[in-house]
Amino acid sequence: DSGxxxxxxxxxTATGQRVTLRCSPRSGDLSVYxxxxxxxQGLQFLIQYYNGEERAKGNILExxxxxQFPDLHSELNLSSLELGxxxxxxxxxxxxxxxxxxxxxxxxxxxxxx
Amino acid sequence: GExxxxxxxxxxxxxxxxxxxxxxxxxxxxxxxxxxQEPGAGLQLLTYIFSNMDMKQDQRLTVLLNKKDKHLSLxxxxxxxxxxxxxxCAETITSGGYQKVTFGTGTKLQVxx
Numbered sequence: 001d002s003g004x005x006x007x008x009x010x011x012x013t014a015t016g017q018r019v020t021l022r023c024s025p026r027s028g029d030l031s032v033y034x035x036x037x038x039x040x041q042g043l044q045f046l047i048q049y050y051n052g053e054e055r056a057k058g059n060i061l062e063x064x065x066x067x068q069f070p071d072l073h074s075e076l077n078l079s080s081l082e083l084g085x086x087x088x089x090x091x092x093x094x095x096x097x098x099x100x101x102x103x104x105x106x107x108x109x110x111x112x113x114x
Numbered sequence: 115g116e117x118x119x120x121x122x123x124x125x126x127x128x129x130x131x132x133x134x135x136x137x138x139x140x141x142x143x144x145x146x147x148x149x150x151q152e153p154g155a156g157l158q159l160l161t162y163i164f165s166n167m168d169m170k171q172d173q174r175l176t177v178l179l180n181k182k183d184k185h186l187s188l189x190x191x192x193x194x195x196x197x198x199x200x201x202x203c204a205e206t207i208t209s210g211g212y213q214k215v216t217f218g219t220g221t222k223l224q225v226x227x
Binding site: 002004033042043055056090092096100101102103104105106107108 | 162
């Protein structure tokens with residue numbers, strides 16, 4: 001158990017819909033990352049937040065948005081869903097020790113868009 | 115460029131050594147990681163190596179880094195069925211005071227009993 005929690009574990013929805021994925025980082029970790037893992041594209045970095053502020057952006061679509069709240073939990077909002085958005089969505093939180101940043105991954109949310 | 119590439123699949127017999135390879139293109143990487151993803155789970159850090167090191171050994175794991183060729187490898191000695199998983203290498207680049215991590219495509223290791 002990494003200490004990072006994600007809800008829900010599974011989500012089935014229809015095209016055009018909007019969903020919200022939630023992530024609670026490990027206690028004390030200020031950074032939260034979101035990743036998308038699909039069968040054909042591997043692990044894609046979406047976005048990173050640090051202490052409530054957006055720090056880095058990866059291959060995140062305009063239909064997707066995220067935020068990190070004062071209690072450090074984060075939400076990833078996916079809207080106007082398409083079939084191709086079906087994937088595993090991972091959240092990770094990180095800590096830096098002795099100059100090395102280690103990411104701890106949650107168990108993921110499996111999204112199926114029908 | 116910041117692509118991190120790995121072969122997609124590796125199959126070995128139980129008890130043999132596995133070698134998973136990774137190439138990266140950004141020579142300014144400060145350190146590199148290996149993560150393991152078991153079926154149905156998130157990624158878990160296995161080990162990391164600083165860019166000023168050539169080798170790091172941790173029990174059954176040996177990481178080799180060739181900076182000249184931008185090549186990273188993970189050797190698993192005495193591979194067990196429990197080692198079956200997807201292995202990701204990742205590089206970290208420090209830029210503007212922040213660290214950016216780029217993951218490879220992942221190598222699926224299948225261990226045959």
